[in-house]
Amino acid sequence: MSARSGSPAQSGSFDEIAVLHALEHYLPKQAPLKDFVHHNTLHAFQDSKFYDAARNASGIFGYSVSLKLDKYRSLYLDGEITPAVLDWVIRSRKGDQFELWKKKVVEEPFAPPSLPRIGSLRANWKRGHRVDLDSLVHPLLFRILCSYLDQGISIWTFPSNGEGFLSALRELEGNSLTSFFRGKRARKLLLEQDCSIADLLKILVRDESLFKHYLFDQQFAHPGWSGMVSVIEAQPETLIDRRKISLRELIVFELLLEIDALDAHFAEGWRPLLTEATGEPSDILAEVPETELHEVMAIWQDALEWSFYDPVLSAIQRQPSESPVLSDKTFQGLFCIDDRVCSFRRHIESLDPHCETFGTPGFFGVEFYFQPEHGKAYSKVCPGPIDPQYLIKETGNQDRREAEPHFSKHSHDLLGGWVFSQTLGFWSAIKLFNNIFKPSASPLSASSFRHMGRLSSLTIENRSPDDRENGLQIGFTVEEMAQRAENLLSSIGLIRDFAPLVYVVGHGASNTNNPHYAAYDCGACSGRPGSVNARVICAMLNHPDVRQILADRGIGIPAQTQFVGALHDTTRDEIAFYDESSLSPLNLERHRRNAAIFADALALNAKERSRRFALTDSQLPPERVHEAVKARAVSLFEPRPELNHATNALCIVGRRALSRRLFLDRRSFLNSYDYRVDPDGKYLLTILRAAAPVCGGINLEYFFSHVDNQKLGAGSKLPHNVMGLIGVANGNDGDLRPGLPSQMIEVHTPVRMMIVVEQFPEVVLQTIRQQSATWEWFANEWLNLVVVNPESHELFQFKDERFVPYRPLTERLDVAADLEKLFETQADNLPVYALN
């Protein structure tokens, strides 16, 4: 809790650097739209325990951090929160005070929580001075910021010398007949002085002990723009058209605008902020005291989560500890761990009982930057925290990019607009008509298949150590390939019994009219489709020299086995295979048969997904439903092309035998792992190091965007207006809206993710202790962790930094007799079922 205590604010003196640092720590961390990566929305509080973090975040910043009390109670009455689980939670938290707390939890009324601290100081402008400072300052501030950071919407760009925001403003103000300021004083301050934050605050607030609180109030009145500025300050490369800016500059300019607004508003002069003494602590970040209501909410949240976990754990416990040995395997498939792939794998396995599927993060262990042909920049295609040293370039792409005249800047010119509206205008009417009655692909849409040309070539093998570009090595050496191939295969336990064909299936998404498109692609590829990675790892695994090295290390891949890269589009449920021409005639024959299975599985998958789409008729046969699902990706009017990670709640790290016979309702990430290959937890550490931030980040972003869609989410996307290509805002004068829009999270159930690991508890404990960042996720309860002993199938819950035995309360597991029937009739969350 370093940032929350011991800051110098208590002593009354103002430390600018410390306060700026604290602000950056607490502001939203969402990058510009094109680089959208899921992360824990309350990342600033991750160093404390989940419920403490929630309490503090709520009391300080006014976030809602759980469902409403009434909502929990109605879930309880509806049976979604199991009474036995609730009792178990209360008992384990309150022991002998069970009756008392049960009453409090289930029926006692509670007064609403007191007002958050944020905003309380600056509210005095309105209360004491009768001036609404925010309405006077925000619209102009946002407008200027957006003009400065704009990536290509405006036709005229902000005149800038590249030396920073304030410098650009000085250049403008100094050489202009007009001014952004209404009065003379603020302009003079900007032009003639260095403008330290403290000096400006002295004019506005005077009392130095209030400065920190004032700045928090000010910046959290528009967390969207402030967060964006601090992200761009930290990673300037996130903008293709670079802009230099810092949070300090934003604050200085905002303070100047405030002084100016007050000068203009009070012609006769004004006094610094008048404050009334309140009982609040002087440090806005001080610990928020715990109340009974906090405890009640925590009990409800635990009860909601365990009502879901418990039947799942009970079901897992009942699974056979060894998978039946498959005789002649038809094929094997490697998929992303993504929860959206969970059902796809189930359908493939049910259509072909002789196949095997595996899950692993969708960058398949190959980390690099990708440069498409003619691309002016590199895209990172591996998890966010990794800093790749390799570059893969594409050549021979035959796809053509089409232009969309409706985005032509000329349509905004006076005369250009005159011509456009009399010509193109009528064509727009036809296009609108077409898209509404017969949606089809257009340059407007984002399509996963366009990430890489299907028939293009990639520079996968490094030719010489000198073959470098901008500090990156082009391609991998044979040794580097072998290393990655070995890591991948060992981590998922696929080191023997290879089928003749092994598919490596990355995934991506397609959608139209969706500024959040990057949030739909593969999270393990930094929000991009996984097609290049799939092809690259396959090329490595098919490389004869690599195979030789692998054989030397004990992984013998038969000569006839071939690896095939593919891309699964999770929105359209379509698949594309790469490099099919290099297959042997026999394998090509097999591939044709397998491709037909994939096609059928995709249609079934589309049908399963359609049960959540109220406007799609799930009763139709799978092929018909599939057509309707495909249309969603290209329909302008469809704000939910797919439901993405909504309802995610589980991550199973273990052999497929644990989950192959279970229906998990697309709620589980699945990471293959064989404890037998990994007695000392080496591969487990790699898996958890990636799974905790990726799955945890996704899960918690959905969690918080759901429980507070207004402050931690982006609200409804329907009124969104694209600002400078970097973010969305409501209307014309609004703040940026980080987080997920309501259309993405509305069907989500806010439960923290439970990671189930098939390994011995000692090994797991020793593994997660090795790395403090990973440890924090579990020890601070941002993720729940349960271990299944692979031999006895006993369960152990990770609690208070150790493993304690867990005995499930659920005693039966229903069998899903007819899944297709369920898909046709049920739209809500389904319980775990055994598959027959």
Place this chain on the structure above:
Amino acid sequence: MAALLQIFIFLPLLGFLVSLTLPERDEARISRTAFVTVGAHLAGFGLFLLYWAISGFPTLELKEVDLFRAGDYEFFIDFLFDRITATYVFVGAFLTFMVLLYSRHYMHREAGYKRFFSTVLFFYAGYNMVVFSGNMETMFTGWEVLGITSFLLIAFYRDRYLPVKNAVKVFSIYRIGDIGLLLAMWMMHHLFDENVTFHMLENHAFVLEHLQSHAFVGALIALMILVAAAAKSAQLPFSSWLPRAMEGPTPSSAIFYGSLSVHIGVFLLLRSAPFWRDQLFVCLVIGLLGFATSVVASVIARSQSAIKSQIAYASIAQIGLIFIEIAAGFDTLALVHFAGNAFLRTYQLLVSPSVVTYLIREQFYNFVPRVHKVGGMLPKKLVYSLYMLSVREFNLDAFMYRYLWNPMKRLGNRLDFLTFWRVIGIFVPLYLLGLYFVYNRETLPGTITAVLPLVFSLVAAVLVLKSFTERKRARMTWLLAVMTHFWIALAISFNENFDFSESYLYLSGVAIAGVVGFLCLRRLKLLEGDIDLDRFHGHSWRHPKIAFVFLLCCLCATGFPISPTFVGEDLMFAHIQEGQVGLAFLTSFSFIIVGLSIIRIYARVFLGPHAKSVYEMAYKSS
């Protein structure tokens, strides 16, 4: 054939009424009702167009009903159909149909699904009323519907601050336009000594004959029409409302502010063109206004970094050009331009979220560091100044505040001494006294009766000003607004040939609405305590029913065409005589401000973030 016209007016109205009866959550039936209504409208209109074409494109006129007749005063609904109407109906029906189909999926699961479709249908009814209108009165009826539905759609997300604030802002600009229309109606009435129809205006000789002796009045009427058209079509100096209206769901922004609503000013100009086309001065003014707007708006469009604002200003610039085309007499070109611009901007707005995918991709493949250039060869100082002005939208948004609302507020603040009881204590006895003299007019000398209307209308103006600027007590504000109507009625009653009973028609709606509205506020105050007007309370969050009833009261009390007050308002104007410019001005001023004041009460008390649910509300800035 003309009799068919009424179908096209009543069909959307019927759809609207049906939609009101449907349950909130029944998306399928709500959207189907809208879809069938507008679909039938579009199809029926297609057939009608064919029939009309076969008949040789005649101009059709239909005098529908006499709503009220007293002496030489006649309030009637009148319809007209010619190629202007044909174009507007076709574009309107097509786009509304498309956007409704679009919204069926787009709005799925949105809170307010029903509200959205009902409001769009009501808007569509108003739109048809305007474009089919055959006289000013009919047009004004539809015009009011457009105003209120725009308000409701901009404030669709009523739990957030900015949509509500901007809805009030746009509504107030619309009210300025309404003044123009009201005064134009009044002057035309006196110019022609009867309620003229647009069809009559096409009679060249008839218009010239009246204009000859009253050139000045003619110009004044045209300018008033221009004010109304400029306000509605976001021309200078009103332009800044258009981007701010884009607060609702994208399809509603696309259809209203991209296409239909914003081109209604153009329609008004086209419709009234036969009246002013021979006045060279007026043509020049319209042309110059269009020119100035198109230059300024296209400069502003160049620096917009938000996609919807950029489209909005580009559209305003085109409408400026359309104004020039109309002023120059190229009506057909203007109609083609209108249709093209409407389609183009609607589509651009609908696909605006795609701009990220598209431009980022373009940039990825074609990026060249941008040269920071503005304006080409001009000297740096000028270039920078132009850029800064353009970013600040030429201060247009501040302009209305600085020169209109703020002075009014300052004036109103001088009236702070008026407390609730003082208002009752002073103005009620005074009113009774005035009423006594109305019935006993002969007891007063003629000179006094002559000035009394002005005095009383001044009192009305003072009351309404107070009501508009009151920052505290909601109930008193309401009372003041209602009393304004009574004083206006009293003022007009002193005119000759006036029977006070005519005022009953006018005041009946106001009185009932006044009482019910007062009870709503009283009940709310009991339930919630604080309902002061110095901030938004958002009480519709917990009391949607009271909010709805109060909204109806507001509509009645503002003379919205659901109560007899609407006809009464026009009637009052008809009784203001030709020479009473002061009275006409004060009365129209009071009408406009009373509407604003009442909408302000509604917005402050019922809309905005719910003050008591801090944890569930969005940031004020979002």
